[in-house]
Amino acid sequence: MTYKKELLEIKNLHAGVEGKEIIKGLNLTINEGEVHAIMGPNGAGKSTLSHILTGKPGYVVSSGEILFHGKNLLDLKTEERALEGLFLMMQYPVEIEGVPMMTFLKYAMNAKRKYQGLEELDMSEFMKTVRKQASKLNISSEMLKRAINVGFSGGEKKRMETLQMALLNPDLAILDEADSGLDIDALKTVFLGINALLDGKKSLLIITHHDDLFEYVKPDFVHVFSDGKIIKSGDQTLAFTLEAKGYTDFINEAKC
Amino acid sequence: MLKFSDHIQFQDSSVPSLFSFQQKGREVCAHLTDLKTEAFKYTPIESVLTENYFKVSKNAHDHTHCDCEKKFLPFEAHEIHFCDGALHHHLHYIEGAECLSLEDAFADHETAPYLNKIDLDKFPLAALNTAYVQEGIFLRISKTPAKPIALIYNGKSAGFHNIRNFIILEKGVTAEIFELYQGNDEAYFINMVNEIFVAPDATLTHYLWQNDGKTAVHSSFNHVHVKENGHFNSFAFQTGSKLSRCETHVLLEQENATALVNGAYVIGSQTLADTTTDIEHLSAHTNSDQIVKGVMRDHAHGVFQGKILIKPGAVQTNGHQTHRALLLSDDAKVDVKPALEIYADDVKCSHGATSGALDEEQLFYLKSRGIAEDEAKKILTSAFLNEACEAISNQEIKAFFEKLSFQI
Numbered sequence: 001m002t003y004k005k006e007l008l009e010i011k012n013l014h015a016g017v018e019g020k021e022i023i024k025g026l027n028l029t030i031n032e033g034e035v036h037a038i039m040g041p042n043g044a045g046k047s048t049l050s051h052i053l054t055g056k057p058g059y060v061v062s063s064g065e066i067l068f069h070g071k072n073l074l075d076l077k078t079e080e081r082a083l084e085g086l087f088l089m090m091q092y093p094v095e096i097e098g099v100p101m102m103t104f105l106k107y108a109m110n111a112k113r114k115y116q117g118l119e120e121l122d123m124s125e126f127m128k129t130v131r132k133q134a135s136k137l138n139i140s141s142e143m144l145k146r147a148i149n150v151g152f153s154g155g156e157k158k159r160m161e162t163l164q165m166a167l168l169n170p171d172l173a174i175l176d177e178a179d180s181g182l183d184i185d186a187l188k189t190v191f192l193g194i195n196a197l198l199d200g201k202k203s204l205l206i207i208t209h210h211d212d213l214f215e216y217v218k219p220d221f222v223h224v225f226s227d228g229k230i231i232k233s234g235d236q237t238l239a240f241t242l243e244a245k246g247y248t249d250f251i252n253e254a255k256c
Numbered sequence: 257m258l259k260f261s262d263h264i265q266f267q268d269s270s271v272p273s274l275f276s277f278q279q280k281g282r283e284v285c286a287h288l289t290d291l292k293t294e295a296f297k298y299t300p301i302e303s304v305l306t307e308n309y310f311k312v313s314k315n316a317h318d319h320t321h322c323d324c325e326k327k328f329l330p331f332e333a334h335e336i337h338f339c340d341g342a343l344h345h346h347l348h349y350i351e352g353a354e355c356l357s358l359e360d361a362f363a364d365h366e367t368a369p370y371l372n373k374i375d376l377d378k379f380p381l382a383a384l385n386t387a388y389v390q391e392g393i394f395l396r397i398s399k400t401p402a403k404p405i406a407l408i409y410n411g412k413s414a415g416f417h418n419i420r421n422f423i424i425l426e427k428g429v430t431a432e433i434f435e436l437y438q439g440n441d442e443a444y445f446i447n448m449v450n451e452i453f454v455a456p457d458a459t460l461t462h463y464l465w466q467n468d469g470k471t472a473v474h475s476s477f478n479h480v481h482v483k484e485n486g487h488f489n490s491f492a493f494q495t496g497s498k499l500s501r502c503e504t505h506v507l508l509e510q511e512n513a514t515a516l517v518n519g520a521y522v523i524g525s526q527t528l529a530d531t532t533t534d535i536e537h538l539s540a541h542t543n544s545d546q547i548v549k550g551v552m553r554d555h556a557h558g559v560f561q562g563k564i565l566i567k568p569g570a571v572q573t574n575g576h577q578t579h580r581a582l583l584l585s586d587d588a589k590v591d592v593k594p595a596l597e598i599y600a601d602d603v604k605c606s607h608g609a610t611s612g613a614l615d616e617e618q619l620f621y622l623k624s625r626g627i628a629e630d631e632a633k634k635i636l637t638s639a640f641l642n643e644a645c646e647a648i649s650n651q652e653i654k655a656f657f658e659k660l661s662f663q664i
Binding site for chain 2: 054056057077078079082083087088090093094096097098099103104107108111112115147148164168
């Protein structure tokens with residue numbers, strides 16, 4: 001049996017926004033190379049989890065522990081978490097007028113290289129790397145010339161997020177409702193793109209409502225999330241049961 | 257009498273016509289009691305002007321042993337240098353232009369057609385400039401120059417520095433003027449007036465970087481006349497001095513005259529930067545547009561006063577104005593006073609102002625990609641400022657300001 005290295009360990013996490021607990025005793029371990037999916041109804045606190053993991057301002061952890069690469073994640077700033085290998089594919093990537101996509105990618109890639117003790121990429125090397133990954137995701141050079149996410153469709157935004165994931169090569173990528181707002185073609189491009197990045201070492205935490213995307217990225221584990229914690233875990237078949245029963249019935253049965 | 261009048265050293269010009277020009281200024285100044293007019297409501301220039309600003313420094317700048325002749329700008333330009341209000345005697349030859357010192361121009365009566373265009377009773381700092389002016393240049397451009405003409409003002413010793421320039425563009429000429437203000441920590445007050453005349457079909461693009469020393473008080477006033485099909489485009493960037501005011505007054509005197517008056521400022525600590533514009537549409541089919549963006553840190557205070565005046569008969573005109581402020585500290589503040597005065601029908605005018613902090617979502621997005629907070633803030637701040645630089649057509653100068661907006 002091969003020894004799996006723990007990448008992310010969430011232990012009895014209680015967290016939320018000021019005055020309101022949203023995550024109520026969450027336990028989850030993700031090992032290197034594993035694909036986990038968290039499924040649950042709206043308002044269960046799934047996105048709150050992604051915000052807490054990336055250190056978004058406004059969230060408070062009241063108790064529990066999160067280890068990433070064995071380090072206390074909650075001690076790290078948002079940017080340090082990213083440099084340590086955590087990536088969040090956002091549900092609603094923000095538009096930033098006035099900052100060209102390429103400039104932004106260069107800052108992000110060089111920040112990572114600097115952290116790894118590597119030299120900054122020279123311009124031609126950088127352009128080559130970006131273009132190569134961009135073409136795999138059907139991202140035109142015209143799109144790369146635009147300001148960050150400005151004027152992009154939902155599908156374009158998610159392809160751009162995937163490009164960033166490809167270039168920053170994280171150890172753990174959290175896909176927060178990455179399938180929302182995508183038509184079938186865009187869903188396929190994005191998730192086949194993500195699937196192509198899986199190298200046996202990289203882990204995924206997929207947060208979703210539906211099992212549509214499992215056609216392209218197969219989860220090793222599926223967790224059902226309700227009222228701030230995981231109520232049931234299993235393999236991919238759990239997703240199908242869930243889809244067949246609907247969240248309400250499934251959760252009610254689980255409570256019995 | 258102004259409270260600081262006693263401290264000012266007068267020097268009567270030996271050129272009779274310049275002396276009588278000074279006299280006109282002195283007559284107006286004699287009636288001035290203070291600078292606390294409505295136009296200076298938010299900018300208490302008088303209260304910061306202590307007598308230190310009017311003392312002649314013991315270590316007065318020695319023009320003969322000066323490094324001010326070196327090249328300052330990273331792009332090709334004809335550079336003309338001033339130190340402490342005095343023109344360096346060596347004036348470069350500029351093909352297609354006549355460039356005289358103020359005294360020579362007055363002695364040769366070159367200035368005669370351009371005198372008395374500013375209502376000194378309305379502009380007390382221009383009255384002071386007129387009363388105390390010693391130096392300046394008279395620049396008449398008759399052929400489009402090959403490169404920008406740069407005027408560089410170095411503040412090296414304490415004192416009251418008054419410079420008056422006359423810049424005349426003849427018919428059909430296109431020219432770029434770049435003004436750089438810079439200095440050390442001495443208490444100097446630079447009080448600058450440019451009188452600019454844009455002939456029919458001519459285009460003047462005027463750039464300004466106010467990077468005066470942190471104790472300096474700065475006032476620059478551009479008074480611009482634009483004739484038929486003439487264009488005045490400007491971009492003023494303020495980053496220095498303790499208190500500064502960049503005032504632009506444009507008179508669109510004939511049909512199809514246009515003015516684009518843009519600017520930006522980035523200030524911190526206790527500084528105040530004031531951008532005041534007054535665009536007068538005096539004729540039909542005239543157009544003006546303004547966008548000014550300000551970034552304030554610490555206890556800094558930004559002021560924007562923008563007025564658009566449409567005179568009777570100036571029909572089918574467009575006048576637009578926008579001011580946006582980015583407040584990076586809870587202690588920073590901005591005062592905005594837009595004014596539209598419209599006395600003609602069939603015109604399109606607008607003004608808009610916003611102020612706010614950095615967008616937390618944007619900041620989080622950049623940080624979530626591994627970009628450090630300070631750098632992320634710089635990226636967003638310079639992106640905010642870049643909108644004001646967008647219209648700059650000279651790519652080298654545009655890149656210069658964009659780089660600057662990232663560094664500051």
